[in-house]
Amino acid sequence: MKIVDMAQEIYFELGQPIDLSIPAIAYWLRNNIGILNNKLNKSIVVNDVTLEFNPNLGEAEKAIYKKIYECYFYDLKVRQTLNAINSDSLLEVTDGGGTVRKINRNETSKIYLDAKKTAYSELTMMISDYNINDVGPLQVAGDDTVAGSFITDKHYSIRPFNRT
Amino acid sequence: MCMNLTGTQGNSFYKRLTALDADNNIINLSGYTASGYVRYSYGSAYTNEDVYVTGSGVLLNLNPIIVSGDAGEAFVSGYLDININRNLMAALPCSYLLYDVQVFSGENYARTIEGGYFIINPEVTY
Numbered sequence: 001m002k003i004v005d006m007a008q009e010i011y012f013e014l015g016q017p018i019d020l021s022i023p024a025i026a027y028w029l030r031n032n033i034g035i036l037n038n039k040l041n042k043s044i045v046v047n048d049v050t051l052e053f054n055p056n057l058g059e060a061e062k063a064i065y066k067k068i069y070e071c072y073f074y075d076l077k078v079r080q081t082l083n084a085i086n087s088d089s090l091l092e093v094t095d096g097g098g099t100v101r102k103i104n105r106n107e108t109s110k111i112y113l114d115a116k117k118t119a120y121s122e123l124t125m126m127i128s129d130y131n132i133n134d135v136g137p138l139q140v141a142g143d144d145t146v147a148g149s150f151i152t153d154k155h156y157s158i159r160p161f162n163r164t
Numbered sequence: 165m166c167m168n169l170t171g172t173q174g175n176s177f178y179k180r181l182t183a184l185d186a187d188n189n190i191i192n193l194s195g196y197t198a199s200g201y202v203r204y205s206y207g208s209a210y211t212n213e214d215v216y217v218t219g220s221g222v223l224l225n226l227n228p229i230i231v232s233g234d235a236g237e238a239f240v241s242g243y244l245d246i247n248i249n250r251n252l253m254a255a256l257p258c259s260y261l262l263y264d265v266q267v268f269s270g271e272n273y274a275r276t277i278e279g280g281y282f283i284i285n286p287e288v289t290y
Contacts, residue, residue, distance in 0.1 A: 004258040027260040
């Protein structure tokens, strides 16, 4: 799957945020493949020429990478909200009998933080599931494929030098 | 000095830039040359051993043209034109790419007149 297609899927699944675009997601995906490699013990790189993943991501890896992006997205929202608190600390204005109440950014950041925690716990479970499903037998390096030799005239004992 | 450009894969792209000096005055580009590239990252011209390779990592040569007019009367405008055809645009990846455009005069003078992200939107119709 091409990176731009994954970016399009993420953009759609996040609800098509107006402050986000497919090129921005594609840019992030290309530059943060190391996170996925660390999580899954993989060695996926971005090809210098095609600027696509090499090797290509499977469906399972793609699902996890999308979840990682979701965590990043909510983390970014939290940071943006915190930055906005610094520049605009006004919560309510009352004048001449009229009141204007603004969005409580502190509460907003808590909502994003909760969403991030939920996404992160889902990510942790997905990684656990991936690792369980991805387990395969390791190569047994030894000489157990070499036929054993036996002393054929001593059928009563397979351990001929055991003198006890 | 910092302006993002936005284009779409497979669409031709045109942008006229104006060269300004440090005091925001238009530069008379008579006798100047211009150059501009699009790269994936600032470090993409370097090898893993941190050796700079000329021309390496260039995704697109913007090839900015200094607008001169019929008799050179347009040099004073400071205009530079970037004109990219659809085939070259189609080859760019959908991403935030980096670009800048510089003007040069003589051996020692160089100035980056514009730079930032070159945002490439994807195309469906090839």
